[in-house]
Amino acid sequence: MSQTNKQGRQNSSRVRDHLANERTYLAWMRSAISLMGFGVVIVRLRYFQIPQLPRPGNGWKLGLFFTVVGLMTVLLSTLHYFSIRNAIDEDTYEPTSRWVVLFSIAVTLLGAGVIYFIFTAPFMSVTFYVDDTE
Numbered sequence: 812m813s814q815t816n817k818q819g820r821q822n823s824s825r826v827r828d829h830l831a832n833e834r835t836y837l838a839w840m841r842s843a844i845s846l847m848g849f850g851v852v853i854v855r856l857r858y859f860q861i862p863q864l865p866r867p868g869n870g871w872k873l874g875l876f877f878t879v880v881g882l883m884t885v886l887l888s889t890l891h892y893f894s895i896r897n898a899i900d901e902d903t904y905e906p907t908s909r910w911v912v913l914f915s916i917a918v919t920l921l922g923a924g925v926i927y928f929i930f931t932a933p934f935m936s937v938t939f940y941v942d943d944t945e
Contacts, residue, residue, distance in 0.1 A: 839888035850877030
């Protein structure tokens with residue numbers, strides 16, 4: 812029997828700690844997937860509107876930024892998961908707030924970008940021509 816199996820039986824709270832770490836990791840993954848999906852939606856919204864400008868505008872940049880932040884969230888949360896896993900195993904875990912602050916700043920910037928994009932995009936009024944002569 813290995814040393815880790817004996818330690819797991821001796822300290823049942825360690826199992827709960829690992830499960831909580833995994834739930835947190837999965838929550839970060841859901842957030843990352845949502846950010847990437849929202850980025851795709853922002854880029855694709857242009858195709859549902861009648862283009863008034865011959866160039867793509869800035870919506871694709873905002874969508875790309877959402878996607879990049881989502882991918883960075885995947886990378887950083889995976890690294891964080893394994894570092895917390897090792898800290899739990901070594902019984903040296905100390906909570907930090909830097910990841911929460913970093914993610915909060917990123918989401919705040921993304922939200923500000925959405926607000927800017929919404930209020931600076933040209934308003935499109937669509938008029939339909941109805942031919943009553945027939």
